[in-house]
Amino acid sequence: MPSEWLRHVVRFVRWYLREITGDAAYERHVARHPGHAPTRREYERHRTAHRDQNPEGRCC
Numbered sequence: 604m605p606s607e608w609l610r611h612v613v614r615f616v617r618w619y620l621r622e623i624t625g626d627a628a629y630e631r632h633v634a635r636h637p638g639h640a641p642t643r644r645e646y647e648r649h650r651t652a653h654r655d656q657n658p659e660g661r662c663c
Contacts, residue, residue: 625650 621627633640
């Protein structure tokens with residue numbers, strides 16, 4: 604029983620960290636656009652430019 608709980612916690616922490624760092628978003632993008640797989644650097648550059656052009660409710 605404790606090993607199942609630990610496994611669940613490790614999975615959750617891994618998921619959480621991937622969401623925070625953007626790894627999951629990049630992989631989802633690549634999966635949705637199989638013909639055009641940009642490098643991680645290109646993806647981040649485009650994502651940052653898009654956020655700068657379309658600001659959402661930020662505090663600053």
